Amino acid sequence: MNGTAPNLQTQALGLGYALPALLAQAQHLAAALAFGAHGRRRAGAGDEFWQYRPAQAGDSANAVDWRRSARGDVPFVREREWQALNSIGIWADGAQSMHFASDNAMPQKSDRAAVLALALALMLLRGGERVGLIGGAPAKTGRAHLGPLAAEMMAQKNPSDYGQAEMAGGRAAHLLYFSDFLGPLPALQTAMMQAADRGARGALLHILDPIEESFPFTGRVIFQSVGGSLTHQTQSAADLRARYIERLAQRKDDLTQLSRSLGWDYHLHHTDAPAIGALIWAHGTISGAAR
């Protein structure tokens, strides 16, 4: 399932159609400068009727709704509801550690991350959201944006062994991180804190290969990272299992704590499980159903 951009896009389309069009959670974010096309329950720029109010000084004559005004003595102005677009930033980790599958029948972690990211992007775009890659081109709306998004995702190759989460470049209201989160935690923490400072909300999808959970190794083994930068030799891999699992659990715990402290969501996904499970979760976290 490696792939070219069209290939990824096809898979993502298949996955994305499986869920109803997503209406992203419309939250009032005071600091957010970008306005989504969701009704903000206040008057502003938009298409939907909001209220009539008496014309005030400064309202142009064009703004007066003459039909309403004719029923009374006071000119009324027709106000529309303020609709704002949510901007959603996605980061699918493309580091070397993601390019791993323990079994040829299973997708690589990076493939799974990319498919999920694109499927989510598709649903969001269908819902009229603005979607962009963190660290990539500005978020855009419209289904035609899906192709460039996939191509951009494929182009984002990271030669280093472990990925580093980047801060959203601007005004993203919602951030989604797809990664195995094996890289240094402080960097991730920094990025998340910065995003939270700007008022963004977000979610972490932790993608792991099954053997990273089970650690089924025995005997003399030299473990090597996918990029080859790190090695670890052991005489008896079986002896390491308990301690490894403990460390992995610690890592998951840290991530959970971190996201909870910022009000973010955290979800663990294995590549041997169906991708739809993770997508439902992502759908939930963006639409607010997860709460």
Add this chain to the structure above:
Amino acid sequence: MSVLGWTFAAPALLWGLLALPILWLILRAIPPAPIRRRFPAVVLLLGLDDKTRTADRTPWWLLLLRALAIAAAIVGFAGPTRAPIGDAAQSDKPLLIIIDGGWAEAQDWPALRDIALEELASATRSARSVAFLRLTDLPQPPLWQSADALRATLAAAQPAPRAPAGFAGWAALLGDQQFDTLWISDGLNHAGRGDLLTALQEKGRIEVALPARAPLALAPATFEDGQIVLSALRQPSAVAQDITILAIGTAPDGSEAELARTPAAFAASTSRATARLSLPPELRNRITRFEIEGQRSAGAVSLTDDTLTRRKVAIISAAADTEGLQLLSPTHYLTQALAPSSDLLTGSIAQVVTQGPDTIILADVAKIGADEATAMTDWINAGGTLLRFAGPRLAGTEFEVGQDPLLPVRLRAGGRATGGAMTWGEDKTLAPFALNSPFAGLTIGPDVTVSAQVLAEPDPALMEATLAALADGTPLVTRKKQSAGQIVLFHVTANAEWSTLPLSGLFVQMLERLAVASRSDGATQAEVLGGGPWQPQRLTGAFADMGDGTALAGVDGDALWNAKQTAPNGAVPAGLYLGATRSVALNIIGKGDTLAAFDWPASVVLRGADQAPPAQGKGPLLAGALVLLALDIIAALALGGRLARGVAVIAIALLLAPAPSAQAQGSATDFAALRATRGVVLAHVITGDAQVDQIAQAGLRGLGEVLTYRTSIEPEPPVAVNIETDDLDFYPFLYWPISASQPLLSPAAVEKLNRFLRTGGMIMFDTRTGDLTSGPEQDMLQLLTTGLDIPPLEPLPQDHVLTRSFFLTSSFPGRYEGAPVWVEAAPQSTLDAPEGMPFRNLNDGVTPVIIGSNDWAGAWAVDENFMYLLPVGRGFAGEEQREYAYRFGVNVMMHVLTGNYKSDQVHVPALLDRLGQ
């Protein structure tokens, strides 16, 4: 060098064992290499140290495994051999190896020779002197020499195609030395074997080796009641056994081929299996030998001479077949005498000459046309025997001054009568036969008298031409040799009118001597003695291979007769001998021979050919080393943590091995089925007549093309179907051209066709003659359809659905037009059709057969380029007829595939509209 009874072929290699401790040290220092694994979460492992630091050493048990494997390999390559147990007990006396060397050992010859070679090798080791005798040779004293010197002789020894003989002679030549004996025997009870055994027992210890398989033999074939009787022989055994006897002869192209085969079965505890073979004379006359299938020995081959050959004899008489008394018929006695042993032909001279008879008998035929005479002369020159009988017509003929070329002597007109009421003379009797006459030795009964005969003109050559004479010296039988053939004249009639000769047994014997009739009892002594020299033609080899004997000198009659009475010997080998007039087969197994096992006394050590040779340690040791190394691989994999994948690889390798054969099965039938079910496939029946089949194929191709163009039926290329072997279930429609030369159906095929008809198939029979009332094709059609379940038929009515199932048509032409076409008769009433009418509702109203004679395929036939193959009619009318033939074909296919759809009344208005009514 010997250790615990084991000797080594290369003991020096054993020094290699000293290197084992060094290997131990080296291997110990090299532990199994670790595996490299890619693992993204290695970052989580960093800093995790092993709790126990084991030494990087190979475990001791793995070391032991490897050391054992290498030790086994070293010892194995050193070639350990364990001598047979009996070997040690042997004496140092000289060793005499006797091989029977007869035909009965040929079957197991390699194994028996290996026994001798083993024994020779053992004698070499113990430096005994050895002598070697083969009992099929002429007796000779043993020649003692070193075992090595004998090896080549023994290795090259071959069995001879005869039985061992002269045992007493061998016993006399043994000398006075003491020795042990290994007697490699065929185990059969040959006369005199006991004498030699007694003599050998006086000399020392005897060991006897017998072949693993008891030999089978084939007795000469005989001819009884028109069948060839074959007897296979074996030693009496409690086990039943099935064999196959092959008849081998010359194929029409001159090569040797198997002409027939017949099974034969030995019942339990019998020693003879009999089979009967009935063959047409043409085939039987070509048989040169019989053999038991799978037996490579001269005894299992039985050559045939001319005893089996049935002669073709043509009997021609001038008298038309009147309704007279049968006993007065000129040919009655000839027919009676010849019918049991020969094949009789009748007809005119011109007719029978073309059939190539061995003998033509003319009973009182006086006038022979010029053309016939020429044909007959050519035939005689090519080896034919013309046998003529006199009679009133011959006697009444005025002969020219020149001799009639088809008579051996010149005849006087009128003949003479010697006995009877109107003459004074008495009936004449026969004079004894001269020695140079072919009838020499036949006894003349007192009842043979001659009352009338035709007379030969006196002639200097008359004496020479006379084969039999009356007591007064007048010739009774005269002969003239002409090129390869002969002309013989009996001066009396072939019936009892002129003499009592045809009534006597002598008549039959005389005919046999003239080789008119074949004999069922081989050549007589007189024939063999007098027929020489006998030239060997083909020789039987010991391994049942036939050799050419023409390079050998001829054998005189005495020797051949002796060999025939006893057995073939070195001077007169088994084979086929050709004499002046006939051939004689000399077989190893004579007519009355049986096979019996020799009863060896208890003092003789018996061993079979299957006795184990000395134990060789090399194979097991090397195999053990390989097993240990395989275990080492598994152990190393286990230590390195790679076992799971390794096991998977082994399992895959084991699973893959049988997979291809399973796939290969049934692909042929599957292919046919796939081809037949890819779409609608038109099929025609293979008649065996290549031209008819070709036209049928081409016709269906043409019809298929028309169907594709004009209708929604788009058939695949047509298929030829073999009724006997192919599966019919795939085809909706069979076109069956009738050929008069077609083989009849087997019951299984009839059953298959009936099932085909019942389940909705349609067969279109076509006699291709334009005439369904007579002719060979019509007879064949009747024969073929006898067993078929065909309903009552009627000529195709004008309102039948076939006239409107696609095209509206009222004629059904092929290359012929007008002959009626028969289909299933319409029921009296479809509503109350009686129960049990087989096709009425089963088949959706589709007629199961269409029977016609219009040669439809001929009209449809196109070649690969879709050009018409055969002309239809003349000019434009012909092309129109072809068009209607195609339309009828389309209608038939529509009817087959859509049933009675178009007979539905719903379509009547539209049909009426189109018909313009």
